[in-house]
Amino acid sequence: MPYAIEQRVGPNISAQQITLSSLENQYFDHLIPAIEDAGTGGKGQQLLQSLAHFSIEREVEIESICSTNRQGFASASSQLLLVSEQSRSLMADIHALSRSTQTSTETLAREKNVLVESRAVRQNIDEANEALRDCLEVLRLANQVYDLLGRKSHYSALRALDELQDVHLLKITKYKIADTIQNSIPDTKKLIADAVMADLNTWLFRIRETSQLLGEVAFFHVEQRRARHKDRAEKLMSLGNFKLNSAVESVADEDEEFDILDNEILQIDFTPLFECMHIHDALGQREKFKVDYASTRRQQKDLLMPSSITLVDPEGSSLSGLLEGIAGFAIIEKSTMSKARGFRSLGDVEELWDSMCQTAIALVSTALPEVTNAELLLKIKGIIALFIQTMTSYEYPVQMLDTFLLTLFDKYAELLKRRFSDDFQEIVSTDDYMPMPIHKSDEYDKVVNVSWYTPEKPRQELRFPCILPFSQMYPLCCIDIRNFLNQFYFFSDDHFQHLNVIDDTLKASLDDLLCGKVCQSLVDRLSTQYLGQIVQILINLEHFEIACQELEHLLIAARSNASASGAVVLKATEDFRNSKKTAEKRIFELVNSKIDDLIGTAEYDWMASTFETEPSNYMQTLTRYLSNIMNTVLLGLPTEIKELIYFDALSHAATMILSLPLSPDVKCINPNGVAALAQDVHYLTEFVGTLNNPILRENLDELRQTVSLMQAENSDEFYDVATRNKKYGRVDAMNGPTLLEKLTSAVHTPAKPDKLTALSSRFGMKT
Secondary structure, eight states: OHHHHHHOOOHHHHHHHHHHOOSHHHHHHHHHHHHHHHHHHTOHHHHHHHHHHHHHHHHHHHHHHHHHOHHHHHHHHHHHHHHHHHHHHHHHHHHHHHHHHHHHHHHHHHHHHHHHHHHHHHHHHHHHHHHHHHHHHHHHHHHHHHHHHHTTOHHHHHHHHHHIIIIIGGGGTTSHHHHHHHHHHHHHHHHHHHHHHHHHHHHHHHHHHTHHHHHHHHHHHHHHHHHHHHHHHHHSGGGGGSOTTSHHHHHHTTTSOOOTTBSSSOBOOOHHHHHHHHHHHHTTOHHHHHHHHHHHHHHHHHHHSOSOOOSOSTTOHHHHHHHHHHHHHHHHHHHHHHHSTTTSOHHHHHHHHHHHHHHHHHHHHHHGGGOOOHHHHHHHHHHHHHHHHHHHTTTOOOHHHHHHHHHHHHHHHHHHHHHHHHHHHHHHHHOOOSOEEEOSHHHHHHHHHHSOOOOSSOGGGOOSSEEESSOTHHHHHHHHHHHHHHHHHHTTSSOOSOHHHHHHHHHHHHHHIIIIIIIHHHHHGGGOSOHHHHHHHHHHHHHHHHHHHHHHHHHHHTOSOTTOOSOOOOHHHHHHHHHHHHHHHHHHHHHHHHHHHHHTTOOOOTTOSSOOOSOOHHHHHHHHHHHHHHHTTTTTSOHHHHHHHHHHHHHHHHHHHHHHHHSTTOOOBOHHHHHHHHHHHHHHHHHHHTTTOHHHHHTTHHHHHHHHHHHOSOGGGGGSHHHHHHHSTTSOTTHHHHHHHHBOOOOOOOOOOOHHHHHHHHTTOOO
16 A cells, blocks of 8 residues: 555554554555565565564574473464464565565566656657747748749748748747748848839839829819810809819819729829838838839929920820829829828928929920910910819919919910901001991991991881991901900900909000001001091091990900909090090191181182172182081081081181281282182181071181171271170171271272283282
């Protein structure tokens, strides 16, 4: 039993316990442990001695007992001998058992040593197996990293590498392979970073190649928004007050969903960028990656911009391609900011945007001088306006581009002025300066519709053919003026923030064209000696003045800036008004010149011997001339202008007639000479009376009163202030006495006239 072995009982005690056992089982129970202890402890001989000593003691005890009871002793001796024999046999068995036990113990010890050694080997083998498994796992993960790299699973490869370094590699740190793999990890990370950067560069190259397509799709989408907004504005007029990209337009168009980066035409996946960002974050190189990415985008921006463009291609593909590429590039930048917060700063993106805008403006400005057609420039403005509206929807600042539109507008206004200036010049130079004949009603309607003209008669009362007062140049100029206005305001379509500039420039341009090319050209033609042409120019100037007044109202109504107020005053209105006066003066000059010529033919004989009963030939010619020009050449003039011409002509005629007797060459005037003058004045007065205008007769008051003074019986009345104011109030205070001094009552007998004397008198020559 285990506890018996652990008690370590001595050999003497064991011998006693063995011999004192009452039962056979107890005997063996004590015997076997005692033998095992003696064999194990090397006390087998001591045990035998103890048993022998115990046997002697027992024999002595038995002999003592037997001496008292011999029979019993004999019997006991026999039993003892038997026991002794059995004991010896037992001793032999014990010795054999002891030897066997010792042999078994030695064998067991050897086997135990072998077992211990085998267990140590087994442990070493297990540890080696475990280490081998760990190393194989590390190698597997290392190979997996490269497999993931081969499949372009860069982020998974980096995560596997981190797991390898942080978990599995720690298990094999005592092996040399761990150092080898640990030393290779930085190179592997660099390999991953290079691989993901290579993929990113490929992605960047692709989006650079698709930037123009992206911009084209964005332009197309904005054009569709324009069309939808226009349709909505036509259905609901109040929406027309809101521009594209306004809050109201955005809300109205929010049902039309469109993803610029993912549609049926174009799909742009940002996964390579995100993966590259994650990997550089994991590598602790985010800031370096941001710097490298920004540098790459700047290089791509430089590659995107061409060295030059042309603006004269009919389709505008060069400019469209440039702006579409810029738009696509900028949209990618905005999308990157939106999808990767904090990766691209607003400052960097707007710096790229400003740089691209400056380059684009410089390219367009360089190519702008080759544009000589206003319609082409309007198309160029439309492309740039579409670009501005597109980029405004992505919240890019467009002030620089808006300012550049002013440059385009100045060029556009210059081209329009140049073209219409040539048109006006041609119209003015080719006009026949005759009243415009109209043969058909539809022709009349067209002229009235395009011209600022109010007919004197209702259309129903007109009979065709008819004559309009102005010449053909007036409706042609009106057509050009209307076209000029319309084409000016075409520039404000779609997008133009400087509406007040259009209004101001249009007003200034109209003034330049009307004053410089129309009005001045008409004034230059006033130098002609043909009265009919000058009259027609005056009529045209009258209508152009009316047209300018109507234009002022039209400009107010068409004013682009609704907040602008105040009247619009064209300088041309005043110029045409002043030019009318110049034309009137020119008419006065020609009429007065003709009057001077006619009066210059007067042949008064101031000392005539006979009384003339008929008016002079020059007076009849003069009145006939005035009547003819009023009923023919001046017929188309307004009544007030005709009356003014009459007034000036009669005033001038009266002055010139009065100058005849006042001439220093006339020394004396007899009653017959006065009568001849009075006859002509009376004839002229009767002619003026037929004009039914009392004001015109007042022009002859001085002449009539002067003749009356010369015929007065009492000339002293002139020197009486009261009488003079009553009867001769219009007579000049200096001329009256001069003429009275020339009067004489002498009448000479008719004599044969000297032709030379008559000729010299006619031309005012002194004899």
